[in-house]
Amino acid sequence: MINKNILKDRYFWIITLLILIITGLHYSNLMSEWEIHIFYRKLYYIPIILSSFRYRLKGGLISSILISILYAPHLLMFGGVVSITMINQYLEITLYLAIGFITGKLVELDYRKQKLFENKVIEITKLQNYTKNIVDSINNGVISTDTNFFITSINRKGEDILGIDEKDEINITNILNDKNVLDILNQAKEQKLQFTNIKTNINVDGEDKFLSITVLPLFNILNKVQGLVIIIQDKSREKNLEAQTVRADRLVAVGELASGIAHEIRNPMGIIKTISQTLLEESDEKDLTEGLEIIVKEVDRANKVINGILNFAKPPDNEMKEISLTELFKEVVLITDKYLSTNNANMELSIGQDVNIEADKEKLKQVFINLIFNGVQAMDKGGKIFVTTELREKGVNISFKDTGRGIKKENLKKVFNPFFTTKEKGVGLGLSVSDRIIQDHNGYLAVDSIEGEGTQIDIYLPMQQKAGVKNKKQNINS
Template sequence: MVNENNKKDLIFIGLNIVVITLLHYFTTAAKWDIHDFYRRLYYIPIIVSAYKFRLKGGIFASLIVFLFYAPHMLIYFRDINMASLNQILEIVMFVVIGTITGFLAESDFKKKLMLRIQIKKITHLENYTQNILNSITNGLISVDRELKVKSINKEGKELFNLDERYLGKKLDKLFVECKKVEKDLIDILEENKKMLNIETKCKGKHGNTLDVKLLVYPLKNTTEKIEGLVLVIEDISEIKKLENQVRRADKLSAVGELASGVAHEIRNPLGIIKTISQTINEDIKDDNIEEEEIKEGMDIIIHEIDRANSVIKGLLDFAKPSVCQIKVQSIDKLLKDIVLITNKYAKQQNVRINYSCKEDKNILIDGEKLKQAFVNIIFNSVHAMQSGGNLNISLCIQKDWVKISFEDEGIGIPKDKLEKIFEPFYTTKDIGTGLGLSITHRIIEEHKGYINVESEVGKGTKLDIYIPDKNEKGDEKIEKDINCR
C-alpha cells in the first residue's frame, strides 16, 4: 500500500514538471511575462516532492527541474544580461527551496518517527505494568491526596466486585471501619511514613466481611512529592479461620494435657490414702491394730493429702491472677539474696553455687516474682546434680538486655525434650509437679523477656534469661507493659 502511494506521488510530481516544461517550450519568448508565471509553477512539484520524499525528494525534484529548464534558457537567452541572470538565480532558488523544504520535512519526519517510537514504548510499558498489576494476587488500589480511588487492579475489582465506575470515589464502600482507616491514611500522608501489616475488615463482593491485611505506601512523583497512597490489600480470611481452628485445637490440647497431669498427680496420693484407709478400717474391725500403726497410717494420709494439695496450689499459682509489685531494683542485690536463701539447701545436696556480676543494673521489675522464678531454676539445677557439682550464676548487660545465666553440671536434657520443659506438668524428675519451670516461663514473659536453653546429656544445662533493660527514665510505660495476669 505504501509503494502504491509513492508511485502515485511520483507520477503526479513527474507530470507537473513535464507539463510546466512543455508550457515553457511551446510559449514564445515575446510572451515573457507568462514565462515568469510558468517558472514559479515549478515550486509546486518541488515542494510536493520535498514533503512526500523529504530531503532526497526536494533535492532530486529541484535538480530535475534544473535539467529540464536549463535548455530553455540557452534557447531564449543567448546573451548574458540582467534577465538571464535572474533566471539563473531562480534555478538556484529551486535547489535552495527544495533543499530547505526537504530538510524541514526530514526533520519533521524524524520527530514524528521518534514520537511514534516513544508512544509505542510508553504503550508497551503501560500494558506491561498493567499486566504486572493484574497478575498480583493481592488487591492493589491507588488513591489521591483526597483519598479518592485513581486506579484498581484486576484482583481488587474481583475482591470487592468493582468496575471502572468506582474510580474517583472514596473508600467508604470498602472498609468496615472506614473512619479509622481514613484517619490512618491521612496520618501517613501528613507524616510521609509507611503502614505495614495492619489488620482490618473489608466488605466482600457477596456482602460478607473479609479479614484483610493492609499495607500502605506513599505514592511519590519524580520530584519526591507525595501525590497519594498505594494500598495493598491481602485477603487473610482463610488464614484467620485456620488460626482460629489451630488456636481452638491448642486450647483443647492444653486442657487435655492439664487434665491428664492433674489426674496423674492427684490419683497417686488418692490411691495411697484409699489403701491406707482400707487397711486401718479392716484392722479396726478385726481389733488387730495398735495405736502406733494407726498413727503411722494417719501420718501417711496427711503426707499424701499435703502432696495433693501442693499440686493444686502449684496449679493455682500457675493460673491465678497475681498482684504486681513493680519498682526499680538492683538485679545484683536480688540475685545475691536468692543465692543466700538457696545456698544452705544446695550445700546439703553437695552443690556449690558460684555467683559473678560483671555489671549491675537498676531496672523496673517485680522482685518477688523474679525471685520465685530464679529459685525454681536453682532447685531444678540442684536436683539435676544428684552427685553434686557446681552451679554457676552470672549477671551481665548486653545492649538493651539484662542477661542472667544459670549453668549446672547435671545430667542434661535430651534435645527432643528441650521444647517441652516449660509445659505444665512436664517433668523428668521422679518427684515434683512439673509446674516450676512453667511458672518461671510465665513470669519472664510477663517482664517482656525470654529464655534461651542449651543442654547436653551428661554435661549439664545452661539457661540464659534476658530481661529488657528498662528503668524509670527509659520507659515510663513499663508498668503497663508487664502483664499481671
C-alpha cells in the first residue's frame, strides 16, 4: 500500500506526472522519426534523479524499475531488427536502473551522514544542557572568562550574587575591582596558578556583599590558558551572623557588669533619696528646698537608668503566643498616634499580608514603639515614617524607614553598643534592648542609614510551625 503521507507530497505527483507525460510522448508518436524517441528516452533521467533526491535509494530504484517496465513494450513493438542502435536502447534501460541505484545510494549515504550529524548535535546539546543544569544547581557562583576577563558563561547563582544577566557582555574586573583581586586574576592567567579563599566585598544594588573567591586557569586541549574559572561564595550571611554573635557576646558581658554595678549603686541612691525627702519635709529654707528637690529628681532619673540596665542585663522570660502582626500594629498606632501628631510627623503602615507569628506581644510592641519614637526624634522639623512588611523564606521582614537626619557612617557600627547615644538626654539602651528582644525571638535587626536622608531599620522574624499567613492585605495610615 502507498503511504498516505507520500500522496500528500507534491514531489510525488510531479515525478508521477513527468513519467506519464514522457511515456505518453513515446506511445503517441509511434510513427515519428526514431531520433525523436531518443530525445524522449533521455527525458526519463529527470524523474529518476528527482525521485532519488527526494526518496533516496528506494525512490531511485522504484522510479527506474517503473520507467523500464513502461518503456520496454515500446522497444519490443517497434525495435525492428537487432542492431547496434537496438542494443544501445536496451543498455539504456540498464542505465536507468544503474542511475536510479547509484544516485539513490549516494543520496542515502548523505542522508545517513546528515542524520548522524544531527544526532551528534542533539547529543552535544543534551550534554551541554545537562552540564549547565549541574552547574546551575551548584550553590556557588561559577563563572568562566576569556583571556581579557570578559564573562563567557555564568550560572544562576553567580547571576544572583553579582546582580547581572548571562546575556550581558561584562568584564569581571568591572565588578571585582579590588586591586588585590585584579592582581590575582592576572597572576592566575600569566603564571597558571590557582588561588583560593580570596576575601573581597562588592556593592550590588546598594547592598554590601562579602565574597570568598577561588580562581583557576582554564586550559584548552593544547594546555594553553584560554581564560579563567572563578568560583564565588556569598559569605554575607555568615559575616552578619558573626557580627551578631560578637555583638551578643559583648552585650552579655556588658550586661553582667552593668547588673553588678546597678545593684551596688541602687542601695546608696535609695538612701540618698530617702534622706533628701526627709530633709525636704522638715526644711523651710527656700534655697535648701530647691536643692533637695533637684537631688530627688536626679535620683529618680538615675533609678530609671538603673532599671533599664537591670532589664537589659536580665530581661524577664518571654511569654510566647501566636499573635497577628496586623492586630499588633493597630495597638502600636493607637499608642504612637498622639506622639506623632504632636511632633508634626505621620506614619504610613502597609502590611502586605496578615501574618501570624509566635512572639511575646508586649516585648515586640516595646521594640516597635521605641523604633517609631527614635524615628520621630531624628526628624527635627517633622516628617514621615514608612513601616512595611514583606514575606521572606520562613519568615517576615518588618521595615521602619524615617526621613530624618540619618546616622553618620562612623556611628553605624556603634548604634547597638550599650550606652551609645547622640541624644542629649538619651541613655543609649533603646537599640541594645530592642536588638536583644529580637534575638530572643530568633530573629535579627539590621540598620542602614544615609546621613541627611534618613534611616531604615529592618527586623526579620521567623514564622514558627504554628504561625500562618492570611490572604488579606492591610493598609493603615496615621
